[in-house]
Every structure is written in structure tokens, then in C-alpha cells.
Amino acid sequence: MVTGFDDGFPLDLSSCRPDRAAGDDMTDTQMGGLPDDGFKPLIEFDLDTTVLDDQWIYCDFMSSFVASMVSHNRGDPFMFSNLLSATLNELFETVYRTEKKAGQFRFRMLQKGSVDRITMVVPCGRDEQQFYLKTVEEVRAPGASDKYLELLFSDDKLDRRVGLFELAISYKAQMSAVAVEDKAVCLTIDLVIERETD
């Protein structure tokens, strides 16, 4: 099942390979590498889900590290890094709060022109797949902006959907979610952060 993206948006959904299970030895190409519409890989890593679950601070470490690694040669490297770190951290925190299966969490960042693409494979069962698929649908639905503000300023415990809503509404990210059998979900997020630094 695939959700997300308007027709004509330059995303080849084959970058998420439902025929492969999370933790399988997928190649760069199978994960959405160079053949994926000419996006060039910037950085990627795998992390055992037990390690990822070990410490919350890893979300901060990963987002700060990736942001600093890929922000050179941008129009404004510091502004870019600041905004990218903010967006990545929300994504990693969302993944941290996901009830994950044993396996490898896979993160990959690619670039084509001003578009930065993030792909993440999160090992998880059907319930958590549904969370991502449903949230991606919600962020595209009418009234999503109001819903984002409602979540952001909620008096209750913060809803974990807020990170994905923020990317879609505040950063105008395009996103898709693909269920990989009952083993994982693959998220693909396209961001134009340079627009934000203007």
C-alpha cells in the first residue's frame, strides 16, 4: 500500500521495495540510490533497532551529525543545518516512539538540485505501519494546517503525529509511506530547505 504525493511529483516509488524485508541486505539502488530520478546519495547508515531504542539522546546526536555532514556547499550552510537538524530530529523522535521490530533501521539522504530526499526503513508490525500510512494521508487532507497547530499547542501529552505534520505543513515536505509486507514501513520525504533559508 502506498500513500502520498501528487501525480507528477518526481518520485519513483520503486525506491521503496516492498519485495524486500527490512534487515535484508538491500543495495543502495534497491534503497533508492542513483537510479532514483538522478538523486545523488549524501549519507546513509543502518542502526540496530535495539541500539536506537537504547537512548533518546541518539535522536539529537543523529540529527545534529547528519545536518552538519550534508550542509556544506549550501546557500547558507548554518541556516540550512539548523533547519535540517530540526526536521530530522522530529523524524528520529517519531521513529524512536515507534514500537519497532528487531532489525535494522535504515536511514538515507539524497539530493537532486534543491530537493533533499530522506528515506527511512523502520522495522515494525502492521499497527505501526498503519500509523505511518494514516498520518501521511492526514497531512495531505484538507484542514491539515489547523490540525498541526492543534497538535503543536495541545494541552495533552504531545501526539507523536506532530513531527510528520510539522514537516508537511511548516516545511512543505512531500512524503510517502510504503508498507513492506508486515515487516517494516518505508518513508520517503522530499524537502526544499533552501527555500526556507531565503
Next chain:
Amino acid sequence: MATPVSTSYEFGYDDNDQVFTLAGSMRPQDISEIDACLEALRTCAGQVTGMFYVNVRRLLQSNNVAFNGLASVLTEICQERPDVNVTITMSSVVGWTPKKFNALRRRIPRIDVVEYDKDFYPGQTFVEDSSFVSVLRKQTTMTWRHEKHILLRHGIAEGMKIADICCGIGDFALLLFKEFNPTYVVALDHAKASLDYARKMAKEFNVTGVEYVYGDAAEILLPSGEFDFVTCRHSLQVFDRPERILSELLRICKPGGRVYVTNEKNSHCLGEPRAESIQWTYNEVAKLWKHFNMDIEIGPKSRRLLLDAGFVDIRMESFMVTNLDGDPEEFADVIRTWKNMFADSMARERGDDEAFIRKFKKGFDDHIFAAMHPKGYAGWPIWVASGRKPL
């Protein structure tokens, strides 16, 4: 300020100015982790009268958990204290803050959000005028003839990490890169139009070793102790609090590294013939800048400012850009632009009458006359000073 709570963020309160300051990176897993901070925010708000300032200029990151907590407390303060208004001061350099705090402002009308940086640059609107670009390039060409030799006496060497703060249109950073082969150069400015121009020029010259970044010189988001050589040219004179900039230059400089500043004393601009008229006009320039809280006379004060900021081993000298250095027409072009900016923009904004403006302009015209006269001499003095950061 600074009540350390964790390694990543800190908060504090200045009751004199009623400012609660947050700095660093707040990314808690659970809101309870920042209870102490939120409680302090509540307590401080309880002590204020009138305006309560919340300074997030150096809050580089906040996740949604922390932001939700801050927003809740600020909302609560506005509900419980109808006599108090909240002003959040943020820096436009920290990209995430305008997105979220402006959303908060739209929800709670008694919360105001201001970009601090804009108030800090009294002369920015004058010097950001894009028509000023060509004269800035000419000025750099004229001063570089002297500075490429002077810089060596102030400790610049190959292979250094260099920061050029208040880089303007970025041409000096490019010249540094080409002349002194640094490891890299970071050039920072607060004028986006200038930075756009700088990036365009770097691309045109195929220079990739200079990073142009948007930033506030009084709150530089560069790490401490990072740079071997820090330059800041013709800029202390356009800030009303130059000591704030110098403390940041000192911070980002490596121990043992040097900070290099250049500044003017415009009343010492001179020319012959017509010296008297020229002298009068440039004395008036100094008064005009003072009116806008800028000190164009700061050049000779550089030594004191560097010492007061904590630098040692101060080296200082001055040089005179003159009509004899190169093409006198270049010199005349610079004066024409000054005439337009000082007489037509700044004097008019101050409210000066036409008689004054006519006399004021005449001094610039006479300076141009001196520059172009076959037997004339026209000068623009500049003071260079550098100091070493103690080990």
C-alpha cells in the same frame, strides 16, 4: 545568567531588564525533564510588571516537546497576568524560531515576537541599498592595495582558518582566499542581498573555499576558539554597541589567534585645494552618524576597544587611501556615493533643511574636485588594529 540544567541548554533571568533567557538545545523526551526551566519561567513572570521579555536568540534547537511546554507556560502567563505582556526576542538567524513563535503569536495576541537583529543595526538600511554595491567593490579595491601588505604585519599566514565577520558583499573574503591560501574562510553578514551578491561572485570566480553565512555579528553562531584569524572591517563603526561585536570576535578566535579590525575617522578626510569646505563637511558627517547612533570616528579608538575587550599585544597603524593610489576617478566615485548616501538619504532622514544639505554636498563636491585636480590631493584615512587572544 546561566543556570546549567544539562549539558545542552541553559536558562537564566535578568530582573533588571525582566528578561528570561534560554540558550542551547532543548530536546527532552518528556516534558518533566524541563520542569525546572518551566517553573523558573513561571516564577520570573510572577515577579515582573508590564513587559516580560523571553530571549530565545541563542536557543538553537527545541523539539516539539519543549516548545509545547514553553508555549503552554507562556499562554498560562498571559491568562493569569492580564497586566503583563510578553515579548519574545528571537534571531532571524536561528531558522526554526520564527516558524513556531510566530504561530504562537497568532494564537495569543498578548504575545509579541520581535527579531532582535533588526534593531541592532541602525545603519543597515542605508548600507544595504543595492546601489551601494559598486562603490563597496571600489572601496575594497582601493583599501586592498594597502591591506594585503598590512595584513602580514598583523599575523595573517597561509593555511589559517579565517572568519570575516560583517563581510558585506564578500569581496574581501575572496581576496583573502586568493592571496593567503587559507584552509577555509567563513564570511558572515546580516544583509541577505549582500550575501547573494557574494555567493554569485564566488561562483563566478569558481571559489569554493569561502562559505558565506547569514548571521548576527553580536550573536555569532560559530563555535568558540575556532579561527586563527578573524577580520571585521569598517563595521564596528556602524553598530551602536561595538563592544558586543568585539566580545564575539574574541570568543570565536583561537587562543593565540588574532582579531583584525579596520575603522575610519571620517572627520580626518582631507583634500587640497578647498580644504576648509571639505573639512567642514566631514566634521558634519561625524555628527550625522552620531545622530543615528553610529560612530564614524571610531578608528583611533580601536586600541582602547581591543584592550577593553581582553585582547593583548595590540598592533595598530593607519593608512591613507588617496587619489594618487590608482585611478582618481575611482576615488571620486566613492565620494559621489558618500554624497548621495550621507546628504540625500541620511541628512534628509534627520530632517536637515535644504540650505544645510546644499552646503553639506559642496564639501563632497570639493573633495571630488581635489581628487580630480591635476595638482590636487585627496585622502581617506583608515585605522588598522589587531589584538591577540590570550592563551
